[in-house]
Amino acid sequence: MKTISVTEKHRTGIMLEFSRAIGATIEGRFFRIPESKGEGYITGFSWADNELRMMVRNYSLKEEVVLERTNELNEGEEDVIFMLSGIFPSLSPSKKQQLPEQANVFICMQAVYTTVNMPSNTFLRNIGIAVSRKYLHQIFGNIAHPVVTSILEAKENFAFETGISPEMIKTASEILNITVPESIESQYCKLKCEELLCHIFSLLIQREVTPTSSMHINDIKAIYAIKLHLQSHFEEPPNIAKLAIEARMSEPKLRKLFKQTFGKGVFEYYQSARMQEAARLLKDERLSVSEAGYQIGFTNLSHFSRVFEQHIGMKPKKYSLS
Secondary structure (H helix, E strand, O other): OEEEEEEEEOOOOOHHHHHHHOOOEEEOOEEEOOOOOEEEEEEEEEEOOOOEEEEEEEEEEOOOEEEEEEEEOOOOOOEEEEEEEOOOOOOOOOOOOOEOOOOEEEEEEOOOOOEEEEOOOEOEEEEEEEEEHHHHHHHHOOOOOHHHHHHHHOOOOOEEEEOOOHHHHHHHHHHHOOOOOHHHHHHHHHHHHHHHHHHHHHHHOOOOOOOOOOOOHHHHHHHHHHHHHHHHOOOOOOOHHHHHHHHOOOHHHHHHHHHHHHOOOHHHHHHHHHHHHHHHHHHOOOOOHHHHHHHOOOOOHHHHHHHHHHHHOOOHHHHHHO
């Protein structure tokens, strides 16, 4: 594992510093990953005096890299990070040893986004958007919803996560495969960047309207440790009492912060993630329905089929053949 430390000064972005650190070559606005380190590229744009910035990462690395970033923002610069992961198709679908990146949107204050883990042999196919609260106010300031209010106004740290919608995938594909002349490329991508933000906020405002609480950085780490535990133990239903003890918080606090962050309760999230993993096993690993069901902890295949259809929209056998 390699650790790279970079400093982002006054919204300059980290793309150049990171690219230098891994020896990427520059081709116009593209930073190409050298073959000795992996494959693919990083590129990006900046608009409105750096108040809206977008970085596109479409690459894989041979060695695991941990990126430690230090933010040096001017007083009054409060930027929000939107990280859209697993939103592009794989670079090399024929390479079975490479894993897909989990698809989600992670939202936090820039101060929270300090360490980025880049696993080896994993496709990193994401878009990172950094945007000032001032800019967000201009677009979404008239929306009355607790999650939106937290993103626009909260003085303390917060973390929200939502899924990747088909609309986001379509917009991201249009960013990845630009079809307009180079002279209007930047303006085109700015509109697409704002379109992605609209799709993200449209999902957030569909959540149940309940008050949100500020989160200490240790709370954010604890909630994401629970998420990792759920994703690593699909064969084991979550034990809330045990998870709360490990997270060093009460059960009511755990339930509240988990649902606030992910928009789903612990068991609902576990079951949804479980079915997404089953879908991956059926489609990418080509496992049979019984193999996929047993691997994620189902002993009753009829029950597995019913739950899968509830979450994915079709029975597992039909899904594997689609």
